[in-house]
Amino acid sequence: MPWSLMASIVTASVALAARMLVWVPQRSLGPLLPWLQSFAAGLLIGDALLHMLPEALNQGIAFKTLGECLTLGLLGLFIIEYAIRTFGVGPAKAPFARSNIIGDVVHHFVDGVIIAASFSINISVGLVVTIAIMLHELPREISNAGVLMAGGYSRDEAFLITLATTGAVPLGALSMSLTGHPSLLGGSLAFAAGTTLYLACGDLIPALWNYSRQDRTLAPPVGIGSGVVLMWVAALFDYSH
DSSP states (O other): OHHHHHHHHHHHHHHHHHHGGGGSOHHHHTTTHHHHHHHHHHHHHHHIIIIIHHHHHHTTOOHHHHHHHHHHHHHHHHHHHHHHHHHHOOSSHHHHHHHHHHHHHHHHHHHHHHHHHHHHHOHHHHHHHHHHHHHHHHHHHHHHHHHHHHTTOOHHHHHHHHHHHTTHHHHHHHHHHHHOOHHHHHHHHHHHHHHHHHIIIIIIHHHHTTOOSGGGTTHHHHHHHHHHHHHHHHHHHHHTO
């Protein structure tokens, strides 16, 4: 628990610092964002498929239960996001911004769950996944700040809101740590793998299709491929020990 809780607090701090980057000129950050987002997506996909699910099987979970928990994690996060997007969007800007805040809290909570699940495998996997979460927080927080400001919030208000919402990261890590007892660890890992896959494939990757400029077209395949390969190499190293 200490490692995952510490990593979740650091991640929350990084998310808070990333929100401060709204004061940096977009032309300075723009070229880096697709690469960071792509690499983070690859790391998360590799973590779910090459680390979390194999470790869940090692915990003795049945294949049928594994599939059920994986599906619950994926569909659960999808339903939450669907509800936020469907019922939170209105003709006025402020309701849309408020729905974005709710989505931010849910997202940060899931980040904490993923971090704790990764540390339950081993420290090296946990550290790599924490870095992946940090990387994807940069473009997320910048885009979320834009949504809040479009909804009528000032930059200072957007920063203060982030200060409150990032507390969900250690809360998610603590919840996962407290419920991830040996008898529940396999199912918890499979559930976290489902949320991880949805986060990478449902949120991060679709956003990459917006980068269509010639100097950024290599970011999705190179970034995602590099992230998956890195997690594959880490998995080979773990299995050899």
